[in-house]
Amino acid sequence: MITNERVRRPISDQELERRWAEVRKILAEKETDMIFLQGSNMHLGGYVRWFTDIPAEYNYNMTVLFPADDEMTLVRSSASPVPAWALRGVREIKYAPFCPTLNYSAESEVGLVVDFIRSRGAKRVGYAGKAFIHSAMMLSLLHTFPDVEFVDLSNEIDAVKALKSDEEMECARATARLHDAVWEALPAIVRPGMKEYQIRAELVRLATNMGSEEQLVFLGTAPQNTSCGMPTFQYQNRTVQEGDYGVLLLEVSGPGGYYCESSRNFSFGEPCKKLADAYQVCIEAQALTASMLTPGRPSIEIVAAYNKFVAERGYCQEGRLFGHSQGYDLVERPAFMCEDSRGNEDMVIREGMCCSLHPYLTDDFQTTYINDNFYVTKNGAERIHTIPYEMIIL
Incomplete structure (x- = not known):
């Protein structure tokens, strides 16, 4: 499948690579192993699309896990799969049957993020857009990783995102x-x-x-x-x-x-x-x-x-x-x-x-x-x- 057949205006590879390079500069300056962020809709879900050119839609959470030294991993609801041809800079998508109206299903979503951070052995984890990260996610991460330092990098990401190429x-x-x-x-x-x-x-x-x-x-x-x-x-x-x-x-x-x-x-x-x-x-x-x-x-x-x-x-x-x-x-x-x-x-x-x-x-x-x-x-x-x-x- 050719991307232009399905996507009205895909952003270029060069533009995505520019953004990723800026993020890696921030992670290096802040001595941070990775950054994660969430979105759940299009009109106020720009962090997700800025990193991936994939919109978060329909109020289903999408989590982006961006390591300093690797491609991204995404966590999405299995109700909303992303075709392989749409992925750029993504090593893996982890799916689970979660929905925000099913409060118990948050555990499966959060569990995938916990497994990822544990597998990376991260000691310092950044995040952006705290108003978008749901409470089940942050409460679980803080409880599960008491020795990991979680750092708000919203200001740094926002400063790059605000300047348009x-x-x-x-x-x-x-x-x-x-x-x-x-x-x-x-x-x-x-x-x-x-x-x-x-x-x-x-x-x-x-x-x-x-x-x-x-x-x-x-x-x-x-x-x-x-x-x-x-x-x-x-x-x-x-x-x-x-x-x-x-x-x-x-x-x-x-x-x-x-x-x-x-x-x-x-x-x-x-x-x-x-x-x-x-x-x-x-x-x-x-x-x-x-x-x-x-x-x-x-x-x-x-x-x-x-x-x-x-x-x-x-x-x-x-x-x-x-x-x-x-x-x-x-x-x-x-x-x-x-x-x-x-x-x-x-x-x-x-x-x-x-x-x-x-x-x-x-x-x-x-x-x-x-x-x-x-x-x-x-x-x-x-x-x-x-x-x-x-x-x-x-």
């Missing part, structure tokens, strides 16, 4: 072009009388037919002078009416699994003044923050500048995630979040990052949202989408 940016730009095409088609799709979930279905179908691998679509509509929010699929049962406006957020990956995000408001006819005014502030706020996407800047400074800008104009400040890097993961580091006593992002902006900036303003009278991706160069940020900034008038 030319090939990775080629994938990201292809995703941005896919988004642009969906936005161009939107006026031909949305019409009064449709349910919001029907609009979503048409957008997902279109993106899929253009090569998208996974689609998250947030959509809300409302009469003018009321807030529409940005509901998930569960809450998209409203029927669109003449004179309405709406917000659409596309979080859609392209061929190769690289994510972009894009969002705009749309309106049936001219928008009311409150909506138009807030939308203009969103445009200006994104321009301000994009101008601050320069190498060496802490992301917390960008969020502070944004919050000051919108507060001075009487709008809500951002207390959640204002922006972030993207790649195989929908949300990658660095994250753009306001200061938090429980922990702050310490990764600064660097040349080679692909970042999403999304001003979001909402109150009782309107909801506005703009989202675009920017590539960080040594001279500042380059927007990689071509869709106009203007609100879409239907």
Whole structure:
């Protein structure tokens, strides 16, 4: 079987080898025998795909065991086998019949990882992405290997993963072009009388037919002078009416699994003044923050500048995630979040990052949202989408 027959956009051998070489540098510097990591889905499972070009899917855990001096071993559920022709840099896959809803089956999954670490005689084991490693795994490893030192290497892996190679940016730009095409088609799709979930279905179908691998679509509509929010699929049962406006957020990956995000408001006819005014502030706020996407800047400074800008104009400040890097993961580091006593992002902006900036303003009278991706160069940020900034008038 030829890979290109089955995989829409396989990453190159050269790109995978570049990543593996960077990981081995980290293991050598940290005097670590191996690193392991887990993933269970595509939109927030990027560690697994970054190492293997094999996505973790359907919420079945996939564990990557990467020794400093050997090829990888993978642990997967036997419900989801990987064909031999898809394997690169992999010595062996160990399968077991486990499923996260069957709590007792975690023992068979964990047992394969325990056997591997024991067979290697590892004394210092790294891991990445502690939020993805399930408790059964870590509790068992710490209990079974009291003399092994487990070391969090997330910062080191994240620092490499955040900087996109030319090939990775080629994938990201292809995703941005896919988004642009969906936005161009939107006026031909949305019409009064449709349910919001029907609009979503048409957008997902279109993106899929253009090569998208996974689609998250947030959509809300409302009469003018009321807030529409940005509901998930569960809450998209409203029927669109003449004179309405709406917000659409596309979080859609392209061929190769690289994510972009894009969002705009749309309106049936001219928008009311409150909506138009807030939308203009969103445009200006994104321009301000994009101008601050320069190498060496802490992301917390960008969020502070944004919050000051919108507060001075009487709008809500951002207390959640204002922006972030993207790649195989929908949300990658660095994250753009306001200061938090429980922990702050310490990764600064660097040349080679692909970042999403999304001003979001909402109150009782309107909801506005703009989202675009920017590539960080040594001279500042380059927007990689071509869709106009203007609100879409239907």
